[in-house]
Each structure stands twice: as structure tokens, then as C-alpha cells.
Amino acid sequence: MSDLLAHVPHTRLVPEGSYGPEGKAGVRARQVLGLAVATLTARKGKAADLARRLCAAGLPLVDAPKAVSTMAFTTIGTGPGRWLILAEGMTGTALLAHLGSLAGADATLTDQSDANLIVEVTGPDARATLAKGVAVDLHPSAFGAGDAATTVVSHVGVTFWQSDAAPAYRFMVARSFAPAFLRWLTASAAEFGIALSGTGRG
Template identity: 35%
Template sequence: MAERLSPLARFTPVSADDLRIAEIPFLTQINLRVDPKSRAAADIGLALGAPLPTEPGTCTSAGADVLWMGPDEWLVVGPVGDGLEETIRTAAGTAHVGITDVSAQRTVVAVDGPRSRDLLAHGCALDLHPRVFGPGRCAQTMLARAQVVLAAREDDGFRVFVRSSFAGYLADWLLDAAAEYLPEGTVTSR
């Protein structure tokens, strides 16, 4: 059987007291497009454990993570291969809904620890202060000139969704930007 290789398979996770960077590979990601006022949207919300978030820049994580991507668009993120697409398809029935598996489009980099905001702020123009961008917030923006989706989680944790082809670049950039927060000698790839 062919071995599945993640975009950051060759990236060595870094872990320090204040900062941890690691890839979370192969998460199931479903792009969902549906009229937020439709019956189907309510049914899908029910199946996913929480109503689809309609406030721009917010996400819910009752069961799967549901990230707001646009007024009629969401990104549903679940663990590796858990039949997420089937769940949504069943809930949507025959309604006018767009459901696309985009798992291979992006990989996820977890940036955790008290220094995570400082690190991301090196390359991101958004205000990442917990008062503005606390748990439950998400945003599509640029991080170090690469298009990313940022999702803030509890305890200063972030998930950075980055296009597979940009993942290597972004991981290198993160390591470089993190140099001042990591003990000497942690970053060996440069």
C-alpha cells in the first residue's frame, strides 16, 4: 500500500516551555456552501452538534470544528477519516448544498504556548490580542505573505491552515521567526 506523506512530513516539531510548533497532518476538511437561512443549514448544524456560525470570523467546535469562511461558506474540520462528509451529506439530503472534500488542499500547523501570539504577530497584520482574537475566533488572512486560515483555541493555542504547497515555506518562516523564543540550538535546520 502506498504510504501517505503529509506536506510537512520532513518538518521536525519544536517544543519549548513557551512555544510548541507541530503539524497536525491529514485532518478531514470539508468545504461547505449553503444558504445560512435555509432548512438544510439548520439540519447540518444539528448533525454537527452546533448551529453553523453566522458571525464573521468565528468558529464553533461542538463536535467537528466549523470555521466561518464567508457569508454562505464554512470549513468543517474533523479528525482523520471519521466519515464527516457522509454526516453532512446525509443531513443535507437533496437540498441545494455544496459539499467538497478539501482535506488535501491545506495542512494544519499547531502553534501553542504563551508565545504563540508573539510569534504569529511577526508576520500577521491582524490584532491577535486575546481580547480581540480569543478562543472561538478565526480569520482568513496573510501570514508572512502566505494565505492562511488562523483559528484561535483555548490556552493560547492556534491552528494555522496553510496550502500544502506553501507549508514548507511557512514552517521554515515560523522556525526562523521563533528563534528568539526557543532555547539556543533548538532550530538546527538553518
């Protein structure tokens, strides 16, 4: 990794481009932009009622490590009575207002839109790359589309989920740790070739 990314300061995101053998791209990674993100935490004893009410309103909440997507939202269970809510085409303020109108006093809400970086990882060698550092069994029989986990990757805390069977994975990483995560990902995928986009040109 020291040779591959020697030109990249440790505090900067790995610039977009191709890394590894020329002409190979067994892994594709891109920063996902334009998402509003919020945490929704049920108040004590309110998780079941909250989930039922929001599901009836078209916002599916599964009180388990699962990712569920609708046309407008993705909900990810991150702990008992706790979810991440992602929305395309909304501001963080608008998302909080919408969730607040549904949850009322049964939950606390926090805007996370600017606090995290979301990276999508796909390609035929995505699973083999991630297996080098993700502390979760990614075999299709153990982790498939709709599964989610909050764990550590190369000493960096992440929440990630498999969004389809291709497979495609999305990782949410705190912005302060995103450079370290991308350095790990780029180095781990280099043997297969990785095409990285959305992170700027350095």
C-alpha cells in the same frame, strides 16, 4: 533565517526539532494529523436555513468568522454562507457522505483533506511570534478563543482560529505553501526557541 534554515530546501517542510537558543521552547508547533476536512458552501439564499438545519442535527454553523467545536466536529466560518468542517476519526469520503446527508441540495461540498496542512501553535510566546506576521490584532481583547480569520501571513494565505485561551492557534495552509509558512514560523519563533514536531526528520 538564511543561517537557521540554510540546510532545508525551500520546497521541503522544516524538519521536526528544536530551533533557537538551546534549552528554550517558548513556542511549540506541531502538524495536526488524522483530520478529515471539507468545505461546505450554501447555495444562494439557503445559508440561514442550512445553518438552522445542521445546528439542529448537532453540527453548529455560525455564519461569521468563528470556530465552534463539538465532540466530533469543528466548524469554521470562512465567508458568507461558507464553512470549513473538520472531523477526527473520519475519512474525507465519510465526512462528505455525512455532510451530504444533512445538507441535501442546499450546499456544495468539497473534500479538502489532502489539500492542506494544519499546524497548531502554542506556548507562552506564541502570540508574540505570530504578531510578527499575522495581519490580525491578536490581543485577547480583540481575538480570543473561538475567533477565526482568513488572511495572509508572510505572503501566504491561511485560515486560522484560536482553539482555546492558553492560547492555542491552528493554521490551515495549502500544502504547496506549507514549506514557506513553516520557514516563516520557525524564523519568527527562533528568538524564543521553538520545538517543532510532526513534520518528519527531513
